[in-house]
Amino acid sequence: MGTVLRKTTRWHVRWMMLNWIEHLLAILFLLGTACVMYGYFLEPHLIEVTHHKVGHASIKSGAIRIVQLTDIHLGDFMSLKRFDHIIDHVNALEADIVLLTGDLLDNAKTNQKMDKVPESLLRLSEGALKFAVFGNHEYEFGGESNYRKILEESGFRLLVNETTTVVLNSQTLQISGADCAIFGERDYTFMDGIDPALFHVFMLHQPDPIDHYLLVPIDLTLSGHTHSGQIRLPILGTPILPELGKKYIDGWYRHTERMSQYVSRGIGMTMLPFRFQSRPEIAVFDIGVE
Ligand SMILES: [Fe+2]
Structure with missing residues (x-):
């Protein structure tokens, strides 16, 4: 028993x-x-609009609003229709300056609706000044000329290792853009036009090469590229990080007394149609005396 x-x-x-x-x-x-x-x-x-204040003695408080858009990746995972909704979102932010920090297109060569992109981009923040840099996706698929044409037709000025001076709302500031650090050329001649007394914003698609620019009198560097890993897993963290986007992954980094860098999570997706714990982001920067 x-x-x-x-x-x-x-x-x-x-x-x-x-x-x-x-x-x-x-x-x-x-x-x-x-x-x-x-x-x-x-x-x-689930787009998140993040707001940031960046102080600078030469800019009157609240006088300049910069909106950063990055890594939109128009293509299979981001239709023009969806991008049009995002444009409505951006338009409500009343940007003075729009900075597009690369990877507008997922595949710059084969995207079938390429010719429709300027129509959408022309609606974006009408009246704002617009500047852009190359991302690796514009180079990777041999679409440099397509990208240049789209920007030209959309009122964007492409900055490739160049500095430009902008006078807006009675304020003067400088904007520069680096070439793609993977497929383009690193060239410091853009430094020749820098006036260290002015507020200077620098567009750098891949964030990690910022270490090569720490002596340049830059106040704010805007980067993208990482998508903050796009998929962030508990314990494992960010298993997928791109080349030159492994050190500065997202958010703020203070590099020198003068220079800070912001790495945006970007808007679109590449490789996989997923985002997990890495919401799409539109970053807004209000510049001026604090
Ligand atoms: Fe990207």
């Missing part, structure tokens, strides 16, 4: 164990499925 009872108890415990493991697997499966659904259907649409 005692042996039968012991056997029954053992089987019961085994059954309970099996049941517990099955329950756990079922919960993990459901959680995993929920995360995949969230990353595919929901998070890519």
